[in-house]
Amino acid sequence: MQTPSKTSQLGRPRTPRLSRKAIGRAALEMFQEEESLSIPRLAERLGVRQSSFYKHVTGRQEIVELARGALVERAPMPELKTGNLDEVIRLTFDALRKAYSLVPALLPLLLTQPVSHPAALELYDRFVEAFEFAGTPKHLVIPTLETLDSAAIGASLDAMTMESAWSIADEEQDTYPHLFAAQKAVAEHPVDRFAFLADVLSAGLRAAIGDA
Amino acid sequence: MQTPSKTSQLGRPRTPRLSRKAIGRAALEMFQEEESLSIPRLAERLGVRQSSFYKHVTGRQEIVELARGALVERAPMPELKTGNLDEVIRLTFDALRKAYSLVPALLPLLLTQPVSHPAALELYDRFVEAFEFAGTPKHLVIPTLETLDSAAIGASLDAMTMESAWSIADEEQDTYPHLFAAQKAVAEHPVDRFAFLADVLSAGLRAAIGDA
């Protein structure tokens, strides 16, 4: 008649097994490794049953938002205390694309819900501060940030749809002659997409902001 | 003993009830109206059982690609036979964003799979032709198109996450002072995001292409 040391799993555990932070981190990890999020599988990773999540979180969407938080916390915030607009543009773009590139599979989900995680809001708050410090007119700061954010997401997703965004079957090459030739041209003379985008954004934003 | 005129629904019908084109159109319509795609509900719309789709299509992803085709066919192709680079940039961006804005809910799905629908490939083929005609170096045409495409998608998605991409609770306004102030500034002095982006892209791409 031994004591039921058999960890009965039922009832409140002596030490908590879950927390919002742990959920966010595990979700991010899962996105990186499996390119998708499933609550049963996340539960398995955390040694817990699926229903347990709903004590900490209202649903799937909130888990995604926690993953955003975990992503931001992992991403290093650059020093932006320069007054140089070009530098702020490039550093911001680079910080964003580096973070996003870690988890391309998460991006479509991040895109469809507003940013509400405190860590993410704080990050953007600092970006805003830097743009204002660099002389951006107040009403253009948000559009500027949105532009950089979209561009960083687009670039990271492009990198995910590896190779090319356009998939042309061999026998169709003559049907789309210009597109096919252009793909060949860039294959033979590779262009660093990130650098290209950074140049475009830098020149474009400086022009748009300066004209204001 | 009357003949079983009761349309038995079983076996091959005298006239086809489905086609790839019809599926694509219905899927696009469903995305517009319900902001999501479900095969059972799509079957209901088309007066058919869910399993029927798999005679025309290999799976969900292919239905999404057919929706892309339907979207392209609905979108009007602009006249691009000008040699003016700025004009080509603006017309391309505008054509893309107009098409994407019709179905923002579809965009995250389009982003995650390569373009393979013939109508879409033909559209991009013509864009490529126009950029070459306007003097873009061959190896920069694809990066340029990708930039415009990402920007158009980003802008259309921003418009979907209505109001603002950043959701700050009232009691947190002081926690993110710069972000909050910037949001107020743009609210008081509204900026046309599409026009802003078009200006940025135009200036930026012309600079990047010219420098090549």
Added chain:
DNA sequence: CACAATAAGTGAATGGCTTTCACTAAAGAA
């Protein structure tokens, strides 16, 4: 023309998913 092969639907089933809810047991407050 007969008849085999193929094509287009159906219906039922499988296995995945998210979410809810009554429950249990521990922690914390009064």
Added chain:
DNA sequence: TTCTTTAGTGAAAGCCATTCACTTATTGTG
């Protein structure tokens, strides 16, 4: 100590995509 709240469990409901054996019509072949 007793009461309330908290953090887990387990079972179930209701979605979803996909598969497969089946039926019936059409198409191709000798």
